[in-house]
Amino acid sequence: MKRNIAILGSTGSIGTQTLDIIRANGDELSAHLLTANNNFRLLIEQAREFLPDMVVIANREHYATVCDALADLPIKVWCGSEAINDCVQAASIDMVITAMVGYSGLIPTLQAIRAGKTIGLANKETLVVAGELIMREADAHRINIIPVDSEHSAIFQCLMGEAKRPEKLILTASGGPFRCHSLSELQHVTREQALNHPNWNMGAKVTIDSASMMNKGFEVIEARWLFDMQPDDIEVLVHPQSIVHSMVQFDDGSIKAQLGIPDMRLPIGYALGLTRRIANNYPRLDLTTQALTFDKPDLERFPNLALAFSALRKGGNATCALNAANEIAVMAFLQNEISFMNMNGLLDSCMNRYEHMDHPTLEALMETDKAVRTMACELLQYQN
Numbered sequence: 086m087k088r089n090i091a092i093l094g095s096t097g098s099i100g101t102q103t104l105d106i107i108r109a110n111g112d113e114l115s116a117h118l119l120t121a122n123n124n125f126r127l128l129i130e131q132a133r134e135f136l137p138d139m140v141v142i143a144n145r146e147h148y149a150t151v152c153d154a155l156a157d158l159p160i161k162v163w164c165g166s167e168a169i170n171d172c173v174q175a176a177s178i179d180m181v182i183t184a185m186v187g188y189s190g191l192i193p194t195l196q197a198i199r200a201g202k203t204i205g206l207a208n209k210e211t212l213v214v215a216g217e218l219i220m221r222e223a224d225a226h227r228i229n230i231i232p233v234d235s236e237h238s239a240i241f242q243c244l245m246g247e248a249k250r251p252e253k254l255i256l257t258a259s260g261g262p263f264r265c266h267s268l269s270e271l272q273h274v275t276r277e278q279a280l281n282h283p284n285w286n287m288g289a290k291v292t293i294d295s296a297s298m299m300n301k302g303f304e305v306i307e308a309r310w311l312f313d314m315q316p317d318d319i320e321v322l323v324h325p326q327s328i329v330h331s332m333v334q335f336d337d338g339s340i341k342a343q344l345g346i347p348d349m350r351l352p353i354g355y356a357l358g359l360t361r362r363i364a365n366n367y368p369r370l371d372l373t374t375q376a377l378t379f380d381k382p383d384l385e386r387f388p389n390l391a392l393a394f395s396a397l398r399k400g401g402n403a404t405c406a407l408n409a410a411n412e413i414a415v416m417a418f419l420q421n422e423i424s425f426m427n428m429n430g431l432l433d434s435c436m437n438r439y440e441h442m443d444h445p446t447l448e449a450l451m452e453t454d455k456a457v458r459t460m461a462c463e464l465l466q467y468q469n
Contacts, residue, residue, distance in 0.1 A: 089117035089138075089177055090357065091202075093169065093193055094184035095131055096124035098288045099207045099233065102350050103182050104131060106357055109365070114357060117178055120169050122189070123147070129154040136160065138177065141168045143189075169193050174200035182233065182356070183208040186290050187412050188454055191215060195447075198222050198230075205356035207233035209300075209307045214405045215450050216310030230311065231356040236304050237311055238352030239330035239343035244312070245360065247335070254308055255332040255340070257324040258382065259283065259347075261296040264325060268386055274425045276418065283325075293415045297428060298382065302393020306404050309397060316397045321390065322379045328370065329377060346370050388429050392436065402445040402453045403436070409454045410435035413461035422465065435461050 090107060094100045095116075107114045116135040121128040125147035132140045132155055139161045142151045148164035155162055163172060166189070173181050173193050181197040182205040183190050190208030195215075197204060199222060206212075212219055223230055232238050236256050244251065262281050263271055279296040280289060294300035305319050327347040334340045345351050346368055354363040384391040389411075396403040414428040423431065439457050442449055 087113060087115045088179040088357075088359075089115050091118035091120075091173055091175075091178045091181040091197075092116060092184060093118075093120050093173070093181060093190065093208075094122075094186065095119040096121040096127040097184055097186065098291075099182070099184035099349060099353065101127075103184065103353050103357070104135065106350060106354050106363065106365075107135070110357075110363060113363075118172050118175070120172075120185070122185075125151050132160055133158065139163065139172050139175070141165075141172055143169065166192070170196045173197040173202065178202055180205060180357070180359075182353075183211065184233075186288060188214060188408060195219065195222060198226055198228050201226055201228065203359070204228060204230045205233050205353070206230050206237075206311075207353075209234060209303050210408050212307045212310045213303045213408045214454065215447065216306065216404070218447060218450070220310050220313075229359075231360065232307075232311055233349075233352050233356050234304060234307065235347075235349060235352045236331040237308060238355055240308065240312060240333055242343045242355065243331070243333040243341040247333075249335065251312070251314070251333045252318070252336045253334040254312060254314055254319045255334060256301065256304055256308060256319065256321050257327070257329050257331050257379075258298065258301040258321055259295070259327045260323040260325050260382075261298065263296055263386075264323065266386070271386060272424065272426050276421060279418070279425060289419060290412075290415055293418060294411070297389045297425070298387035299389040299393065299411055301382075302390045303408070305390075305393055306397050316394055321382050323382050324377065324379050326375055326377055328372075328375075329379075344370060344372075389432065392429070392432055396436065399441070401441055401443040402439075402450055403441065405445070405450045405453045406439040406457045407432065407436060409457035410461045413458055413465065417465055431461060431464060434464050 092100050116137045118139045119137050120141040122143045141163045145164045152162045180203045183194045184207040187210050191211050194211045282292050329342050332340050332342040396407045410432045414431045417423040
């Protein structure tokens with residue numbers, strides 16, 4: 086029997102690669118719900134190929150265009166973020182791949198959990214903003230969250246079959262395009278350089294986060310909640326080859342690692358198969374072609390990673406505030422309104438000013454997000 090898949094963010098990097106796997110495994114998987122924010126042209130193409138039951142275009146300005154383009158097909162077309170929240174709860178959906186960018190993925194993921202859907206989690210910001218709340222809801226509704234990030238998928242795979250808790254999680258990081266840059270060189274890097282990742286093909290926002298190592302900081306926060314680990318039990322190592330996707334250390338000193346080519350279709354396929362591996366014909370890893378190296382991250386050149394650890398240790402709404410400030414900083418950098426290194430300065434300023442809460446509700450987290458975004462925008466105007 087086919088599994089009906091909802092893809093939140095079907096036009097992005099994770100979404101399009103998820104559809105690659107569905108296309109190759111149409112006897113087992115069906116694209117049932119596709120959503121996009123602004124890329125209505127690609128959404129229309131996807132809908133005409135995969136014939137989902139529903140599509141949602143978040144930007145209402147494109148609703149009429151999508152409706153007209155799909156009028157000859159039996160596809161329900163909706164618009165707006167509320168429609169996404171409603172559609173993920175449809176009884177016909179078996180699994181939801183949460184590939185929306187940033188904070189926007191939080192509420193749809195929460196609604197899908199409350200509707201009893203298996204989650205393929207590619208939106209790390211959901212756990213960065215509200216990790217404790219999300220995991221509590223998942224436990225209450227007995228929902229499986231299968232990580233799609235390559236690092237967390239690797240840890241998830243390493244923990245399969247293990248009865249004891251790990252001693253330590255070791256997340257690997259490519260180091261991004263500026264791994265070997267000096268502090269003075271980092272002062273002058275451009276938007277185009279930052280978007281040129283050496284190993285991975287990702288969306289603009291996550292690529293910039295990777296260049297600043299904020300992405301790895303967010304992955305540390307995500308790992309804390311996914312695997313119920315304390316911050317001091319999570320380590321980051323720079324591994325430029327992106328072959329070892331992460332490791333788990335146990336109390337007997339042994340370490341398990343998951344290796345593979347740097348291709349996001351591998352962890353996506355593992356999630357879509359509900360941990361049953363889906364065969365493919367992708368290139369195979371040849372360990373004789375390169376050495377595998379590991380180094381500690383330089384927190385002076387990449388202070389965002391240290392900032393993420395600090396926010397995680399502080400707890401409460403600190404990581405929510407960090408995510409909000411970072412989304413504004415990345416947007417400003419992509420629009421050439423702030424330099425690469427000044428992104429961290431903006432984050433520092435916001436983290437020193439936001440109103441801290443130890444035990445925030447969902448409503449309080451939403452208010453924190455709104456307030457810190459406003460603060461970050463005001464600070465940007467002052468800097469400029």
